[in-house]
Amino acid sequence: MADRERRAQTALPTIPLEEAERFSQRVLAWFDRHGRKDLPWQQPRDPYRIWISEIMLQQTQVNTVIGYFERFIQSFPDIPTLTAADPDKVMHHWSGLGYYARARNLHRAAGEVMTRHQGVLPDDLDSLQALPGIGRSTAGAIRSLAFGQYAPILDGNVKRVLARHFVIPGWPGNNGVQKQLWRLSEQLTPHRQTAQYNQAMMDLGATCCVRGKPLCDSCPLVQSCQALAEGDVSRYPAPKPKKVLPVRATRMLILTDPAGDILLEQRPPSGIWGGLWSLPECPPEQPLKDWCRQVLGCDVEERDQLRPRRHSFSHFHLDITPVLVAVKNPAKGLMDAGPRVWYKLSQPDDRGLAAPVSRILREIDRPISEHQSGGEAP
DNA sequence: AACGCGGGGGG
DNA sequence: CCCCCAGCGTT
Structure with a gap:
C-alpha cells in the first residue's frame, strides 16, 4: 500500500x-x-x-x-x-x-x-x-x-x-x-x-x-x-480536556419602590442571559449607595441580604448575593437609561427571566420567615 | 461539583 | 482553523 x-x-x-x-x-x-x-x-x-x-x-x-x-x-x-x-x-x-x-x-x-x-x-x-x-x-x-x-x-x-x-x-x-x-x-x-x-x-x-x-x-x-x-x-469517547473555572461574584439588587414593585432591566442581546430580564447588578467592592446614585440615579436604603447562591456556567462560577433595597426617590431618569420595568410580583407577565432571578423572586414572594437562613456560603 | 450538549462568532 | 461562549439536567 x-x-x-x-x-x-x-x-x-x-x-x-x-x-x-x-x-x-x-x-x-x-x-x-x-x-x-x-x-x-x-x-x-x-x-x-x-x-x-x-x-x-x-x-x-x-x-x-x-x-x-x-x-x-x-x-x-x-x-x-x-x-x-x-x-x-x-x-x-x-x-x-x-x-x-x-x-x-x-x-x-x-x-x-x-x-x-x-x-x-x-x-x-x-x-x-x-x-x-x-x-x-x-x-x-x-x-x-x-x-x-x-x-x-x-x-x-x-x-x-x-x-x-x-x-x-x-x-x-x-x-x-x-x-x-x-x-x-x-x-x-x-x-x-x-x-x-x-x-x-x-x-x-x-x-x-x-x-x-x-x-x-x-x-x-x-x-x-x-x-x-x-x-x-x-x-470512549474521550472526555474534553478540562480547565479550572474562575469564580466571579456579584450582588443582585432587589430594588423596591413604595408600591412594592421590583426593578428589572433587560440584558443586552448577546452574552450571559442575552435578551432576558434580570436584576441590576452592583459589583461587590462598590459601595451600594454610591453605585445606585451614580448608575441608577436614585437614593436607596439597604434593607437585608438573602442567602448567597452559586450559579455555574460552563466557563465560570458566579456567586450571587441578592440584596433587598428600598428606593427612596424613584427618580425620573431611572426608567430612561435602558429597557427597564417595575415588575409586579403579584401579577407576573410574559417576560423571559434569567433562571437565578426567577428563583430569587420566587423566594421573596413568600413571608420572610420561610427564608432559609442556615445555608453555607458557596 | 463536574460533565456534556450543537451552533455561532471571534481571534 | 481553533477556541471560546452559553445554562440547564444528570451523575
Missing part, C-alpha cells in the same frame, strides 16, 4: 459496504422494537414541528423538551405565527430551557423562511444550514426526519455510539476526530429508511449506549462493538 493511501486511510477509515449494511440493518431492526415513535413532534409529523423540536433538543434532553415543545406549538402553531410574534413572548416560552440565542435565532430564521422561501421550510442541506441556529447536524436531522431524505447526522448520541463501536480515540470536539465521526456517519447512514435509522441512532445513544453505565446486554451492536470487545466501553 502506498504511503499516501495509508495516511489517508488512517485519517478517514472506509467502512466496507457489507459492514455498513449489517450495521444499519441491526440498528433498524432495533428501532422497530425499541425506538421512540410517539414523541409529540412525531405524532402529526410536519417539518415545522420537527424543526422546533430539533432546536429545542440541541442542548436539552427529550424529557425536558416535551413540555416546552407543547406550550410553544400551542402559542406558535406555524411559521407565520412565529414570525409575527413578539420576541419577548418567544423568549418567555424559552425561559428555563437555556441557551437563549436558540430562541432569538429561531425567531429570525422564521422570518427568513417567510421572505426567502415563501414560508415553506426548505429540504436541502445548504438552504437549511443557511438559517440561523441550524448547523450541519440539525440540517441533517430536519432533512431526514421531516422530509424522509438522505442526510447523515452527528449529535452527541451518535458521536458516542460511533466512537465506541469503532474505538475512535480522542475528544470528539477535536476537529480531526469530528471529521472521522462525520465520515463514519456518512458511510453508515442508509439511503433508504434514513429517518428511522437516524431516529434509532439517537434513541440508542439516549437509552442504551448511555454515558455512565451503558446497557450493552440489550444493544443491537454487541457483537460488533469494538470498545466492548476491548473491554473498556467507558474510555
Whole structure:
C-alpha cells in the first residue's frame, strides 16, 4: 500500500459496504422494537414541528423538551405565527430551557423562511444550514426526519455510539476526530429508511449506549462493538480536556419602590442571559449607595441580604448575593437609561427571566420567615 | 461539583 | 482553523 493511501486511510477509515449494511440493518431492526415513535413532534409529523423540536433538543434532553415543545406549538402553531410574534413572548416560552440565542435565532430564521422561501421550510442541506441556529447536524436531522431524505447526522448520541463501536480515540470536539465521526456517519447512514435509522441512532445513544453505565446486554451492536470487545466501553469517547473555572461574584439588587414593585432591566442581546430580564447588578467592592446614585440615579436604603447562591456556567462560577433595597426617590431618569420595568410580583407577565432571578423572586414572594437562613456560603 | 450538549462568532 | 461562549439536567 502506498504511503499516501495509508495516511489517508488512517485519517478517514472506509467502512466496507457489507459492514455498513449489517450495521444499519441491526440498528433498524432495533428501532422497530425499541425506538421512540410517539414523541409529540412525531405524532402529526410536519417539518415545522420537527424543526422546533430539533432546536429545542440541541442542548436539552427529550424529557425536558416535551413540555416546552407543547406550550410553544400551542402559542406558535406555524411559521407565520412565529414570525409575527413578539420576541419577548418567544423568549418567555424559552425561559428555563437555556441557551437563549436558540430562541432569538429561531425567531429570525422564521422570518427568513417567510421572505426567502415563501414560508415553506426548505429540504436541502445548504438552504437549511443557511438559517440561523441550524448547523450541519440539525440540517441533517430536519432533512431526514421531516422530509424522509438522505442526510447523515452527528449529535452527541451518535458521536458516542460511533466512537465506541469503532474505538475512535480522542475528544470528539477535536476537529480531526469530528471529521472521522462525520465520515463514519456518512458511510453508515442508509439511503433508504434514513429517518428511522437516524431516529434509532439517537434513541440508542439516549437509552442504551448511555454515558455512565451503558446497557450493552440489550444493544443491537454487541457483537460488533469494538470498545466492548476491548473491554473498556467507558474510555470512549474521550472526555474534553478540562480547565479550572474562575469564580466571579456579584450582588443582585432587589430594588423596591413604595408600591412594592421590583426593578428589572433587560440584558443586552448577546452574552450571559442575552435578551432576558434580570436584576441590576452592583459589583461587590462598590459601595451600594454610591453605585445606585451614580448608575441608577436614585437614593436607596439597604434593607437585608438573602442567602448567597452559586450559579455555574460552563466557563465560570458566579456567586450571587441578592440584596433587598428600598428606593427612596424613584427618580425620573431611572426608567430612561435602558429597557427597564417595575415588575409586579403579584401579577407576573410574559417576560423571559434569567433562571437565578426567577428563583430569587420566587423566594421573596413568600413571608420572610420561610427564608432559609442556615445555608453555607458557596 | 463536574460533565456534556450543537451552533455561532471571534481571534 | 481553533477556541471560546452559553445554562440547564444528570451523575
